[in-house]
Amino acid sequence: MLAKSSNQFVIGMVGGGQLGRMFIQNALNYNCQIHCLDPDAQAPASIYAHHFICGSLTDYQTLLDFGKDCDLITIEIENVNTDALKALEGMGKKVFPKPEHIQLIQDKRVQKQFYKDHQIPSTDFVLTENLSDLQQYAHFLPAVHKLGREGYDGRGVQLIREASDLKLGFDKPSVLEKMADIKVEVAVIVARNEAGQIMSFPPTEMVVDASANLLDFLYAPARISDKEAEEAQKLAESVVLKMQFVGLLAVEMFLTQSGELLVNEIAPRPHNSGHHSIEANDCSQFEQHLRAIMGWPLATTNTRCKAAMLNLLGERGHIGAAYYEGLEQVLAMPLVFVHLYGKQNTKPMRKMGHVTVLGQTEEEVWTKTNQIKQILKVKARP
Amino acid sequence: MLAKSSNQFVIGMVGGGQLGRMFIQNALNYNCQIHCLDPDAQAPASIYAHHFICGSLTDYQTLLDFGKDCDLITIEIENVNTDALKALEGMGKKVFPKPEHIQLIQDKRVQKQFYKDHQIPSTDFVLTENLSDLQQYAHFLPAVHKLGREGYDGRGVQLIREASDLKLGFDKPSVLEKMADIKVEVAVIVARNEAGQIMSFPPTEMVVDASANLLDFLYAPARISDKEAEEAQKLAESVVLKMQFVGLLAVEMFLTQSGELLVNEIAPRPHNSGHHSIEANDCSQFEQHLRAIMGWPLATTNTRCKAAMLNLLGERGHIGAAYYEGLEQVLAMPLVFVHLYGKQNTKPMRKMGHVTVLGQTEEEVWTKTNQIKQILKVKARP
Numbered sequence: 001m002l003a004k005s006s007n008q009f010v011i012g013m014v015g016g017g018q019l020g021r022m023f024i025q026n027a028l029n030y031n032c033q034i035h036c037l038d039p040d041a042q043a044p045a046s047i048y049a050h051h052f053i054c055g056s057l058t059d060y061q062t063l064l065d066f067g068k069d070c071d072l073i074t075i076e077i078e079n080v081n082t083d084a085l086k087a088l089e090g091m092g093k094k095v096f097p098k099p100e101h102i103q104l105i106q107d108k109r110v111q112k113q114f115y116k117d118h119q120i121p122s123t124d125f126v127l128t129e130n131l132s133d134l135q136q137y138a139h140f141l142p143a144v145h146k147l148g149r150e151g152y153d154g155r156g157v158q159l160i161r162e163a164s165d166l167k168l169g170f171d172k173p174s175v176l177e178k179m180a181d182i183k184v185e186v187a188v189i190v191a192r193n194e195a196g197q198i199m200s201f202p203p204t205e206m207v208v209d210a211s212a213n214l215l216d217f218l219y220a221p222a223r224i225s226d227k228e229a230e231e232a233q234k235l236a237e238s239v240v241l242k243m244q245f246v247g248l249l250a251v252e253m254f255l256t257q258s259g260e261l262l263v264n265e266i267a268p269r270p271h272n273s274g275h276h277s278i279e280a281n282d283c284s285q286f287e288q289h290l291r292a293i294m295g296w297p298l299a300t301t302n303t304r305c306k307a308a309m310l311n312l313l314g315e316r317g318h319i320g321a322a323y324y325e326g327l328e329q330v331l332a333m334p335l336v337f338v339h340l341y342g343k344q345n346t347k348p349m350r351k352m353g354h355v356t357v358l359g360q361t362e363e364e365v366w367t368k369t370n371q372i373k374q375i376l377k378v379k380a381r382p
Numbered sequence: 383m384l385a386k387s388s389n390q391f392v393i394g395m396v397g398g399g400q401l402g403r404m405f406i407q408n409a410l411n412y413n414c415q416i417h418c419l420d421p422d423a424q425a426p427a428s429i430y431a432h433h434f435i436c437g438s439l440t441d442y443q444t445l446l447d448f449g450k451d452c453d454l455i456t457i458e459i460e461n462v463n464t465d466a467l468k469a470l471e472g473m474g475k476k477v478f479p480k481p482e483h484i485q486l487i488q489d490k491r492v493q494k495q496f497y498k499d500h501q502i503p504s505t506d507f508v509l510t511e512n513l514s515d516l517q518q519y520a521h522f523l524p525a526v527h528k529l530g531r532e533g534y535d536g537r538g539v540q541l542i543r544e545a546s547d548l549k550l551g552f553d554k555p556s557v558l559e560k561m562a563d564i565k566v567e568v569a570v571i572v573a574r575n576e577a578g579q580i581m582s583f584p585p586t587e588m589v590v591d592a593s594a595n596l597l598d599f600l601y602a603p604a605r606i607s608d609k610e611a612e613e614a615q616k617l618a619e620s621v622v623l624k625m626q627f628v629g630l631l632a633v634e635m636f637l638t639q640s641g642e643l644l645v646n647e648i649a650p651r652p653h654n655s656g657h658h659s660i661e662a663n664d665c666s667q668f669e670q671h672l673r674a675i676m677g678w679p680l681a682t683t684n685t686r687c688k689a690a691m692l693n694l695l696g697e698r699g700h701i702g703a704a705y706y707e708g709l710e711q712v713l714a715m716p717l718v719f720v721h722l723y724g725k726q727n728t729k730p731m732r733k734m735g736h737v738t739v740l741g742q743t744e745e746e747v748w749t750k751t752n753q754i755k756q757i758l759k760v761k762a763r764p
Contacts (some may be wrong), residue, residue, distance in 0.1 A: 021410070028407050028430070031722045048410070048430055299715035304686065332679035335664055340413045369753055 016043030018341040019076035058104030131171040187273035188236035280307035311352040314346035320380030322346035394452030398425030400723040401458035511552040530560040570618035570657035664688035694735035696728035702762030704728035
């Protein structure tokens with residue numbers, strides 16, 4: 001592909017958020033022509049795409065028209081019109097990840113059923129159709145209620161600890177998952193190309209901010225045993241193999257107190273848990289995504305040092321034009337890498353950027369990460 | 383600066399070649415608004431600048447008009463109109479590197495005189511005004527004849543080994559430099575910000591293709607003693623201090639057979655000898671350039687592993703739309719990083735990209751580098 005037409009081959013990126021932006025930032029190295037579609041005219045990737053189209057990702061005709069000019073279509077967000085992607089496939093376009101895989105992942109009910117049908121270890125679950133339906137599952141608690149479709153970044157997820165919480169559930173088709181006895185939450189990012197080559201990153205450890213149900217920061221490589229790490233990579237790769245997935249799949253897993261690995265959720269694209277790979281691994285997740293969809297040889301993924309990744313979230317109480325308080329102080333710290341996403345306005349908990357912290361020792365990384373959490377704040381200009 | 387207006391502060395990049403392109407690629411991480419000026423409408427950086435203007439870098443009015451919309455002006459090439467930059471400085475714009483430093487470096491005669499006046503060790507030299515003037519220096523050979531102005535990438539440099547070569551010299555104001563007894567050629571990139579903070583990269587070793595008088599590849603860190611490396615960094619830093627330079631200065635040096643360090647040439651911008659820093663050092667030269675001109679704290683520059691950097695030059699005999707023969711084979715090699723510059727057409731010896739090779743050992747790096755030299759060719763599509 002490359003040899004034939006690196007200057008003319010067009011990759012269509014569906015979605016122009018920070019993941020699309022970082023994908024383009026890396027793809028610059030290969031002269032890739034990238035078209036990008038996003039409903040926000042100011043989307044983070046908008047100015048770096050060779051051709052940016054402002055439009056809906058869920059509208060059939062918009063996505064179809066967008067894809068017609070591309071040779072290969074990929075995504076940076078799951079909430080897209082998969083019928084349009086299927087039509088594009090029918091027109092002979094390459095679409096990675098495949099539309100049926102995006103569809104499977106779009107609905108957490110279908111996702112859970114897939115795990116069950118394919119003997120992929122995961123928590124027990126029941127499907128619920130509405131809020132009154134949910135009330136019969138007091139015996140299934142504590143559990144997590146998840147909206148089947150369109151949950152994202154903490155939205156559409158509700159803890160149901162005891163019977164009195166059952167009223168907090170969703171009144172739409174959802175899935176109730178038994179709460180696992182979690183020791184640590186890890187994520188493994190796996191790439192697979194069309195030729196079947198498969199390569200996974202070492203597990204990263206996810207530290208969640210319980211109050212917002214959002215990833216707070218991650219630590220890599222995960223502080224688990226070598227055997228556990230190897231098993232986590234094997235399990236993640238088995239999901240990719242069972243799906244015959246092509247592209248980049250992030251597999252979030254629970255390691256339970258009893259040492260069991262359970263798949264929690266999957267995402268068919270670069271993932272927040274892989275941002276540190278830009279500086280900490282042989283290859284970044286964005287490079288690997290590109291290689292996987294282009295059918296190129298996959299890169300090695302070894303960890304080069306210890307790393308932590310901290311999301312820069314909009315400070316509570318701040319809405320408006322963003323500024324980054326404490327940024328110069330953070331830049332004075334060694335081996336700290338700031339990535340801002342080009343979003344003009346901040347609002348509470350909005351992902352405005354991330355910071356990766358490297359070090360030779362765990363202590364070095366933790367010390368700097370905790371300092372940065374205190375120093376660096378995304379605020380609105382007064 | 384950042385805190386005040388990261389989304390509105392405008393950096394003007396004079397020149398839109400590969401150095402400008404890689405500068406923008408890194409600056410993406412800070413939401414920098416970048417305007418770019420280049421005479422080539424298809425310049426490598428053209429599509430990634432927020433605002434691209436096609437125009438001459440040497441025309442006073444063009445450069446002045448370009449700079450008026452910017453808050454800070456920097457360069458990626460020396461051959462620019464420094465009078466326009468001085469006028470912009472007069473209008474209160476920040477211009478780094480300073481116009482007088484660019485002027486000094488633009489003329490190799492002035493550069494040599496500066497070394498002499500400031501006790502910076504360098505080869506002996508005489509100034510020549512024209513070709514007939516040159517003929518009197520048979521006693522000064524072997525030497526290198528360099529055009530005072532507008533030499534670039536091997537053009538404007540002529541070896542004068544013996545009296546019969548004197549006719550090959552330049553018929554314009556030039557400098558004749560005594561040939562040094564070179565053991566190894568090294569380069570040190572130094573950054574300095576307005577506050578006076580200074581930071582240099584470990585020396586890299588330059589391996590020159592004598593036939594083209596072009597950098598063939600480099601190896602980092604240079605295979606010289608720790609003491610020699612320390613002295614090279616000190617010497618490079620002393621040049622920056624004596625100039626009171628602000629920005630990024632590449633200092634090319636000879637280490638002679640007798641162990642003496644002599645400054646050869648300097649460049650006031652990111653440099654071919656620093657490309658490996660993107661993957662091999664704590665921070666890349668493009669990140670350091672940005673930090674230096676923005677007045678931010680400079681980053682640490684430690685070497686993370688062994689590295690080689692190979693320029694991808696247009697194959698002899700090939701002119702036209704470029705393709706990269708052997709690229710997928712190279713991508714299958716671990717820790718190999720390809721950077722293409724987005725140039726549509728190749729011609730013999732044109733810099734089309736570079737490849738950085740990392741490894742834990744010297745042998746690992748050399749083996750891969752030599753393989754890549756055999757495999758990867760920039761050719762024109764038949």
